[in-house]
Amino acid sequence: MSTDADFIVIGAGSAGCIAAAELARRGVGRVLLLEAGPSDSHPLVKIPFGLVWLMGSKRDWRFKSKPQKGLGGRQLNVHRGRMLGGSGSINSMVWFRGRRDDFDGWNVNGWAWPEVEPAFEAVEAKLQPNQMIGVHPLVQALSGLFGGNANEAPTPEYESAGTFRFNMRAARRWSAADAFLRPAQDAYDLKVRADSEVDRVEFDDGQAKRVVLIDGMKLNASRGIILSAGSIGSPAILMRSGIGPAAHLQELGIAVIHGSNEVGENLHDHPAVGLHFAGPRSGYGLTLSQLPAWALAPFRYLFTRKGRFASPTVEGGAFFNARDDVGEPDVQCHFIPFMVDWKGSRFAHGSGYFADVCVCRPKSRGRLRLTSADPNVAPDIDLGLFQDPDDVETLLAGLKRLRALMNKAAFGKYRAPEAFPGPDVSSDEALRQHIKNRGATAYHPVGTLRMGERTAPVTPRLAVAGVSGIWVADASVMPAVTSANTNAPSMMIGYRAAEFISEDAA
Ligand SMILES: Cc1cc2nc3c(=O)[nH]c(=O)nc-3n(C[C@H](O)[C@H](O)[C@H](O)COP(=O)(O)OP(=O)(O)OC[C@H]3O[C@@H](n4cnc5c(N)ncnc54)[C@H](O)[C@@H]3O)c2cc1C
Structure with missing residues (x-):
C-alpha cells in the first residue's frame, strides 16, 4: 500500500512544530504535519497585543472546564490555540525554562536537568528569547x-x-512555527496540512498505521505517528483511538486496543x-x-x-x-x-x-474524559482546581x-x-x-499523558506504552507542571521527541 508519509505529526503547536521540523532535519524520511486550525498568517498573531482579540476567536478551541467544585461551581475558559503555532500563537510569549529541580523532581529516567538543558539551549538558539x-x-x-x-x-x-x-523578534511574535517550521519546510522533506482535524489513529496488530481525519479521510504513515495535539487534544485522540481506561472506552462504544488507566488523569494547571x-x-x-x-x-x-x-x-x-x-x-x-x-x-x-x-507547584489534580466517541464533541475537562x-x-x-x-x-x-x-x-x-x-488558571494545562515507568501511559522515551509506532510530544507528557510558564518546556519536549524518535524508529 502506498503511504502518505513516513511520519505523521498530529498538531502544529509549540511542540509539534519542533518535533516535525527536527525529524525532517534529521532525515528520517517524509514528514507530514497535520493541523486542525488555519495558518497563522494573520496580523493579530504577529502583533504582540493581538492576543487580546485572538482569545475567544475562531483561532482558539474555546473549551470550557467542567463546573469546578473548588470555585463554587464556576466553569473556566480553557483557551488553546487552534492554528499553526498552536497555543504558542495566542500566548503572551513569556519565556521561562522552569526551575532546574522541576526536571530532577519529575524523577523520570533521562529527564534530569543536565539531560534537558542541551535541548533548551538548542531551542533558544533559534527562538532567541x-x-x-x-x-x-x-x-x-x-x-x-x-x-x-x-x-x-x-x-x-x-x-x-x-x-x-x-520569544519576540523585532517586537513581533516569534513562535515555533516561525523559528522551526517554516525554515524546515523550505529545506527538508516536510509537508504541512492546515485545516486537517484528526479524529483518531488506527492500528494494525498493535502498530499505529494511519490517521483518520474528521471528514473520514485516511492518511497512512509507514514508520510512525506522533501525537502533538496538546494536553487536551492528545489524550482525547488517544482515547478515541482505543487507548485509555477500558471501562470508559467501552461505555462510549470505542473498541479497546490497549487498556491504559492513566490516560487523561493527572490534569493540572497553575x-x-x-x-x-x-x-x-x-x-x-x-x-x-x-x-x-x-x-x-x-x-x-x-x-x-x-x-x-x-x-x-x-x-x-x-x-x-x-x-x-x-x-x-x-x-x-x-x-x-x-x-x-x-x-x-x-x-x-x-x-x-x-x-x-x-x-508554582500545585498539588490539585483533575482529569480529562471523553463525553462521546464523536470528535466534534468537546471532552470533559475537569481541572480539579x-x-x-x-x-x-x-x-x-x-x-x-x-x-x-x-x-x-x-x-x-x-x-x-x-x-x-x-x-x-x-x-x-x-x-x-x-x-x-x-480563582482561574494561567492556561498551562499539562500532565494528561504523563511519562514514566510502569503504569504511566507514555514511556520515558515518549512512546505510547502498550502499542508500537506512536509517540507523544507535547505538554501532556509532563508528570508535573514546571514552576513557571510552560511554552519553553513544551518546545524542549518537542525537540527531545525528535531526538528519541529518530534514534528509536531506526
Ligand atoms: C492564552 C494563553 C496564554 C499563554 N501564555 C503563555 C506565556 O506567556 N508563556 C508560556 O510559556 N506559556 C504560555 N501559555 C502556555 C503555552 O502556550 C502552552 O503550554 C504551549 O503552547 C503548549 O504547547 P503544546 O505543543 O503542548 O500544545 P499547543 O501549542 O496547544 O499545540 C497543540 C496543537 O494541536 C492542534 N490540535 C489539537 N487537536 C487536534 C486535532 N484533533 N487534529 C489536528 N490538530 C489538533 C491544535 O490546534 C494546536 O495547534 C499560554 C497559553 C494560552 C492559551
Missing part, C-alpha cells in the same frame, strides 16, 4: 523589589522581579488569582486622555515597533515565597500594566494595572505578600489604589472567598 524593550515604567519599577537590576530577568530559582523575557488597581494616569487603559495614544498606537507600532501594540500585555512580574522572604519561590506573579476589567467585559474603562499570583486545600492556602499567603510588594514597589506617579477586591477584603476568610470567586 530576550527581555522586552520599551516596557511600561510600572514594570521597570518591579526590578527594584528584590534588589536585582533592570537588565536581569526574574527567575524561579530565587526571589526576583522585573521585566520578563519573551491556579491563579489577582489584584486590580485603578487610578487616573496609571497604566494603559481606555480613558479620554489616552484616546490619542490609542488612535496613534497602530501607526506607532507599524513605524517604530513600539508602544502599547508592542506589548503582549504581561510585561513582567516576580517569583517569591508566599509565606516569608527566606524560603524558595513557590508563587509567580504576572504583572500587566493595563487596566484589566473585573466585571466581565473584555475592555475596561479607566487606567490601572493588574498583578496576579499563581502557585483547589481539590487540595494547600493550593488555596498558598494562594492566600501569596495574595497577602503580593499586596505588600505592590505597596513597596516604587511606582511613583503611576501608583494606583487597589480597586478590586479592595483593601477591605483582608481577613483570611474574605480572601479565601475572593480566591473561590475569582
